[in-house]
Amino acid sequence: MIELHHLTKRYGDKLAVDDLSFRIPEGVVTGFLGPNGAGKSTTMRMILDLDRPTSGEVTIGGRHYSGIQDPLRRIGALLEAKAVHPGRTAYDHLLWLAQSNRVPRARVDEVLDLVGLTAVARKRARGFSLGMGQRLGIASALLADPQTLMFDEPVNGLDPEGILWIRNLMKRLAAEGRTVFVSSHLMSEMALTADHLVVIGRGRLLADLPMAEFIKRNSRSSVRLRTPHQEQLLHALHGAGLTAEAGPDGSWEVVDGDPVVLGDLAAAHGVTLHELSPQQASLEEAFMQMTASSVEYHMGAGAAPEQPPPAWGADWDGRKSGKES
């Protein structure tokens, strides 16, 4: 069991991790989410004792990482892709790692096979693509067959096939009863793989809950209505005791509305509808809302493109009125 107790890390003036306490549940996939600069990588480095906490501590089964003999047998980690000497072959990279933790040499071939790098095992890492580098990193993490695995943004920069591969791998690892701790800034990705969720923003803990709980709380449904007769529609809704929020480009949204009721209501008032569609707020939106106040680098309003890339959504506050966090 990995536990963080009031973990804090300061780099000069910069508070990267701020009084973080949580435990990583065993035997499931835990998604570790936060916007860029939230402190995810820093936290992971502190778990491995690579960076020393300014205060607080991390324990693994009650011990510090540096007190563990042959730690790769306990925790396998992928921190950054290509943390491999470019002039060394994939095989030799895994071999020195195996030797350092007294893992049998035969295991090197096994993990190479597992990640699909057998064909390039004797090639130097210099020529590896991002995806191959990532697979080699994952092979190093799996090398000593550890109970716990930690991946820092494993899907970063991968093509759809690679993403699918990693997603399936994580599910398989959890099915084997292993603990998987994986960081990401994509909620949608985590919703597919994680059973538990830890969200941080600006180094602080924002949420620590089961994925199902998060989905239940945040999957707000609504019905979108579009009509050329706006006044009449609003009047009819008002008369029925319903409220509508202005949606994108002239549409209206009724939270928790029932499309049957709304369709009948419009017909009864002779309102022509051009759209009547149930909407499901995405988890991505819920996540962005949760972290909106802690996003490290907001996009400047003037510099914002017409269509902000989905991962940022710094203008979220302005667009939604029903804000809860």
Add this chain to the structure above:
Amino acid sequence: MAAFPAVAQSEWTKIRSVRSTVWSLVSVFLITVALGLAISLVARNNVSDFTEDGRPFDATAVSFIGVGFGRLAIVVFGVLAVGNEYSSGMIRVSLAAVPQRGTLLAAKTAVLGALALAASLVTVFVAFFIGQAALGGGLSTTLGSENVLRAVFGTALYLTLLCLLSAGVTVMVRHQILALAILVPFILLVSPILSIVPVVKNVVRYFPDQAGSAITQVFPTDDLPYGPWAGLLICAAWTVAALLGGYLVLKKRDA
């Protein structure tokens, strides 16, 4: 904590599996032997050019001319063997595998030192015998002559210490290019130039490359304030200091 033999074995794999480290070590041998042979052949026919007034012809020194450059190659080896961990970001993988940082550095130093010593011994003995053969019967010396065995053996120790010193400096600065930029000009330029400047000359004598080189000489060149073995000890003290400094940096800093 971590098993030292296992970590040492893994460090050996690291060194042998990268071409640049292997070649820098091979080049110690090639440079030293080739230069020694070339100069010995030249000296054979131009003895007077190789003899200073009032001093005997130094056959060992002639066959060891290449050591001056072999030193640089072994410095490069020491820097690369340690520094490539920093240039590739691999240091984090290494420390995650062996979080006992003292053990990691000790294993690295032991493997590096053993390899450097083995390569240096082969290099100096081959350079010596090939050089003597090239000089020919009239000029050559033998291991049995006064101080010669000490000079040959001591040169290997001197090279080994320089290698470990470089490794220590690299761990301290955590950057291989920076380490090379400090060490190579120091040995090639700063130290030799300062050693002939009268005011600082007495201080420069205690620099590691200068002090350690005393043992390589069969005939002492000037009246040094220390003997050949004491000189080597001074060099060893610098090496220990560099490794200790490296240990402290490795221990204290975030990876």
